[in-house]
Amino acid sequence: MFSEIAEFHAWYRERCRAQDYRTSKIPIDEIDGWLTDPDSGNLVHRTGRFFTVEGLDVTRSGRAVESWQQPILVQPERGVLGILVREFDGVPHCLLQVKMEPGNVNGLQMSPTVQATRSNFTGVHGGKPVPYLEYFTAPRRGRILSDVLQSEQASWFLAKRNRNMIVQVDEDVPVLDDFCWLSFEQIDELLREPNLVNMDTRTVLAGAASQRFRPTDLTADTFRGAMARSWSPGEGALHATVELLSWFTEAKSRCTLTRERMPLAKLSGWSRVDGELVHDRGQHFAVVGVDVRASHREVTGWQQPMFQPRSQGVIGFLTRRIDGVLHLLMQARTETGALDSVEMAPTVQCQPDNYRLLPDDRRPLFLDELLGAPPERVRFDCVHSEEGGRFYHAENRYLLVEVADTFPMEVPQDFAWVTLRQLTEFVRYGNHLNVEARSLLTFFGFYKEDER
Amino acid sequence: MFSEIAEFHAWYRERCRAQDYRTSKIPIDEIDGWLTDPDSGNLVHRTGRFFTVEGLDVTRSGRAVESWQQPILVQPERGVLGILVREFDGVPHCLLQVKMEPGNVNGLQMSPTVQATRSNFTGVHGGKPVPYLEYFTAPRRGRILSDVLQSEQASWFLAKRNRNMIVQVDEDVPVLDDFCWLSFEQIDELLREPNLVNMDTRTVLAGAASQRFRPTDLTADTFRGAMARSWSPGEGALHATVELLSWFTEAKSRCTLTRERMPLAKLSGWSRVDGELVHDRGQHFAVVGVDVRASHREVTGWQQPMFQPRSQGVIGFLTRRIDGVLHLLMQARTETGALDSVEMAPTVQCQPDNYRLLPDDRRPLFLDELLGAPPERVRFDCVHSEEGGRFYHAENRYLLVEVADTFPMEVPQDFAWVTLRQLTEFVRYGNHLNVEARSLLTFFGFYKEDER
Numbered sequence: 001m002f003s004e005i006a007e008f009h010a011w012y013r014e015r016c017r018a019q020d021y022r023t024s025k026i027p028i029d030e031i032d033g034w035l036t037d038p039d040s041g042n043l044v045h046r047t048g049r050f051f052t053v054e055g056l057d058v059t060r061s062g063r064a065v066e067s068w069q070q071p072i073l074v075q076p077e078r079g080v081l082g083i084l085v086r087e088f089d090g091v092p093h094c095l096l097q098v099k100m101e102p103g104n105v106n107g108l109q110m111s112p113t114v115q116a117t118r119s120n121f122t123g124v125h126g127g128k129p130v131p132y133l134e135y136f137t138a139p140r141r142g143r144i145l146s147d148v149l150q151s152e153q154a155s156w157f158l159a160k161r162n163r164n165m166i167v168q169v170d171e172d173v174p175v176l177d178d179f180c181w182l183s184f185e186q187i188d189e190l191l192r193e194p195n196l197v198n199m200d201t202r203t204v205l206a207g208a209a210s211q212r213f214r215p216t217d218l219t220a221d222t223f224r225g226a227m228a229r230s231w232s233p234g235e236g237a238l239h240a241t242v243e244l245l246s247w248f249t250e251a252k253s254r255c256t257l258t259r260e261r262m263p264l265a266k267l268s269g270w271s272r273v274d275g276e277l278v279h280d281r282g283q284h285f286a287v288v289g290v291d292v293r294a295s296h297r298e299v300t301g302w303q304q305p306m307f308q309p310r311s312q313g314v315i316g317f318l319t320r321r322i323d324g325v326l327h328l329l330m331q332a333r334t335e336t337g338a339l340d341s342v343e344m345a346p347t348v349q350c351q352p353d354n355y356r357l358l359p360d361d362r363r364p365l366f367l368d369e370l371l372g373a374p375p376e377r378v379r380f381d382c383v384h385s386e387e388g389g390r391f392y393h394a395e396n397r398y399l400l401v402e403v404a405d406t407f408p409m410e411v412p413q414d415f416a417w418v419t420l421r422q423l424t425e426f427v428r429y430g431n432h433l434n435v436e437a438r439s440l441l442t443f444f445g446f447y448k449e450d451e452r
Numbered sequence: 453m454f455s456e457i458a459e460f461h462a463w464y465r466e467r468c469r470a471q472d473y474r475t476s477k478i479p480i481d482e483i484d485g486w487l488t489d490p491d492s493g494n495l496v497h498r499t500g501r502f503f504t505v506e507g508l509d510v511t512r513s514g515r516a517v518e519s520w521q522q523p524i525l526v527q528p529e530r531g532v533l534g535i536l537v538r539e540f541d542g543v544p545h546c547l548l549q550v551k552m553e554p555g556n557v558n559g560l561q562m563s564p565t566v567q568a569t570r571s572n573f574t575g576v577h578g579g580k581p582v583p584y585l586e587y588f589t590a591p592r593r594g595r596i597l598s599d600v601l602q603s604e605q606a607s608w609f610l611a612k613r614n615r616n617m618i619v620q621v622d623e624d625v626p627v628l629d630d631f632c633w634l635s636f637e638q639i640d641e642l643l644r645e646p647n648l649v650n651m652d653t654r655t656v657l658a659g660a661a662s663q664r665f666r667p668t669d670l671t672a673d674t675f676r677g678a679m680a681r682s683w684s685p686g687e688g689a690l691h692a693t694v695e696l697l698s699w700f701t702e703a704k705s706r707c708t709l710t711r712e713r714m715p716l717a718k719l720s721g722w723s724r725v726d727g728e729l730v731h732d733r734g735q736h737f738a739v740v741g742v743d744v745r746a747s748h749r750e751v752t753g754w755q756q757p758m759f760q761p762r763s764q765g766v767i768g769f770l771t772r773r774i775d776g777v778l779h780l781l782m783q784a785r786t787e788t789g790a791l792d793s794v795e796m797a798p799t800v801q802c803q804p805d806n807y808r809l810l811p812d813d814r815r816p817l818f819l820d821e822l823l824g825a826p827p828e829r830v831r832f833d834c835v836h837s838e839e840g841g842r843f844y845h846a847e848n849r850y851l852l853v854e855v856a857d858t859f860p861m862e863v864p865q866d867f868a869w870v871t872l873r874q875l876t877e878f879v880r881y882g883n884h885l886n887v888e889a890r891s892l893l894t895f896f897g898f899y900k901e902d903e904r
Binding site (some may be wrong): 078138144145146147148149163165241242243245246249250252253339340413428429430431432 | 530590596597598599600601615617693694695697698701702704705791792865880881882883884
């Protein structure tokens with residue numbers, strides 16, 4: 001444990017030095033262990049396991065572009081993302097690990113206690129056993145705080161879900177190299193640093209966000225006070241939960257999205273250039289090959305395909321006090337790869353560069369309000385990475401902005417004002433909050449007690 | 453409105469006389485408007501709309517039979533099942549309609565206010581407009597009591613869902629022929645009559661079950677008292693809701709079910725005999741053709757394929773008082789066609805005849821306890837029909853049995869004890885309670901106040 005956050009940073013730097021790794025990009029047709037299927041052009045592992053890169057034909061999306069084709073990651077097997085919690089002197093701490101992922105811009109980030117695909121724990125890699133896995137598989141000791149199948153980036157994955165778990169134990173837990181206990185307050189500080197707390201940790205912690213709430217400041221006329229009231233069961237929400245669920249059902253009823261898997265080689269608008277599969281206008285993302293050498297992973301070296309976004313994304317909530325209670329402007333978003341096609345998403349979630357060549361009226365709603373907010377209204381602003389195991393240098397700017405009371409209460413039909421309390425109900429059930437919204441919920445949950 | 457239930461029955465008999473219809477079975481290759489696809493043998497409507505009958509290959513089910521092939525109904529489009537509620541003298545009433553469905557054993561049953569596929573309301577039939585639909589489509593007047601996409605019979609449908617809605621209005625509503633207002637108490641009486649309240653009404657009313665609870669008798673040492681405590685938020689549940697959600701997630705993680713659509717003509721174990729597609733051992737169900745002549749439907753006559761079960765099913769909950777609070781023994785069941793493969797189901801849900809040729813150790817768990825319960829422990833016992841628009845004479849015996857205190861609390865891993873209060877949380881979210889469990893929840897919700 002660290003009594004000061006500076007101690008963590010010293011430990012983190014030391015672990016970075018100790019972990020010897022390097023990654024480099026290689027042509028996708030030279031990825032060791034991966035084959036291009038001669039018929040479809042799909043990228044498949046020689047064992048048929050892990051994941052595949054296939055094509056997806058999307059029509060009637062109802063989004064800024066109605067129809068398109070794109071590569072998609074298909075990974076039917078589900079992994080476990082698990083965080084172990086234990087109290088020390090009455091203060092809950094999470095066991096996190098510093099872990100190298102090939103797609104990380106900075107190599108090592110703080111991961112959950114367990115971050116393992118089924119291939120990991122059934123030994124397909126031929127690697128080492130997954131430490132701490134026994135705390136997350138039945139029969140378990142410990143108390144379940146959260147356990148739900150949650151979706152992942154639906155722009156790049158087809159119906160991918162992982163099991164998100166938080167388990168609290170009272171017993172002593174041996175702490176292996178590369179692992180450390182961090183208090184919720186310490187994690188809160190780390191969440192304000194770019195690219196340090198990885199996506200898997202953020203999505204799992206969304207399941208603990210409500211437990212972070214302590215009913216102080218319920219009367220304060222501050223952002224923090226409005227947030228406290230938004231967590232509180234007793235305070236007024238603009239819409240009853242049944243109305244929000246109806247709004248969500250209605251959005252699913254409106255959704256006309258159809259999607260069909262198709263051969264990667266047949267994709268229109270995508271070409272193989274210099275060993276990558278790229279979009280013809282240089283937008284969206286590319287499929288690239290990556291070579292990894294590492295000393296601390298289950299295996300010491302491998303090669304794999306990854307998705308590399310062409311530009312930084314923007315993900316954020318507009319928030320507004322309504323009768324003193326903080327409300328978030330939630331979007332019911334048609335999600336390309338989501339199991340149920342529509343999920344609850346942040347107000348804005350896009351790569352602005354993808355809209356550069358489109359007419360102004362296709363520009364994402366509320367993007368300008370989010371990016372143009374005056375500094376005194378920006379409550380959170382930090383760049384974080386998406387999953388470094390599948391995405392290469394995928395950075396998003398995460399924002400929480402509080403709009404003025406003059407901001408209209410009336411919003412377009414795909415949007416609704418919700419409280420934090422309502423979000424913590426939805427996050428208990430899978431297929432409701434998308435991964436981007438869950439990351440932002442974690443930032444709220446771990447939001448520092450004092451105003452900055 | 454009816455002041456006595458006898459008045460309803462007189463009205464119902466009169467409506468039955470007024471509705472002129474007949475149904476008869478015809479060979480499946482002679483169904484007017486339907487084609488057998490020359491390549492696959494699938495049954496498809498000439499417009500490509502409505503639904504198709506295709507083949508499904510099921511493997512690694514983890515059920516009594518590990519792998520099989522079967523016909524399956526594929527109906528991607530979602531309909532609306534909606535019930536309009538209005539208070540008269542402070543007493544809520546539901547607007548139900550007496551409706552002919554070709555599969556009903558007795559022709560007419562009590563249906564929701566609106567029971568319409570998208571083809572119905574977009575006019576593909578070329579039929580009459582759907583009355584009262586405007587109360588259920590945006591922009592709506594009225595107050596939403598329930599609105600959720602719910603699954604239907606996953607043994608026969610692939611990922612079929614309908615939107616289940618209850619909308620309450622204060623305004624006057626014109627009552628058309630074949631429609632009537634029934635109070636919850638009157639519906640309670642009708643639920644005790646065989647084959648009178650149709651499946652669509654039962655599943656929609658599950659969304660209102662919790663609103664039926666009135667906190668009387670919270671201390672009574674009776675089944676009714678134990679039920680009242682089971683509805684009540686303040687009373688103890690054996691498992692916290694987060695534990696039940698974890699149990700459900702765990703069951704999904706164990707599930708290995710794979711299913712692939714396949715040509716109907718290629719199914720192993722099924723043959724065309726006498727104009728029907730039948731299972732080679734005469735079990736499960738048959739695909740049959742039905743000719744319908746009716747005066748009161750959107751169109752006056754049509755033909756269609758239907759599924760006809762070969763035997764009556766049994767669907768029931770074992771219930772048990774735990775510290776005085778009624779708990780239901782819920783099953784996390786691998787469901788052939790369910791979107792997410794596992795749903796929460798009643799303790800027992802099967803056609804016993806399908807197990808006749810299997811070894812005793814494959815017999816469904818708890819079937820004998822359910823069927824062998826002494827009469828004084830049977831709290832509900834009534835035969836009801838499944839959807840008469842797709843299923844021909846599909847009857848199930850619905851049972852609620854209260855077991856003795858000597859019944860073990862420890863249950864196999866696919867089972868868990870849950871309270872009614874917990875069920876009413878799960879029913880708000882789609883893909884949790886299956887249609888059979890929702891029917892039983894409605895029986896609980898509308899359970900008569902007094903002990904019988």
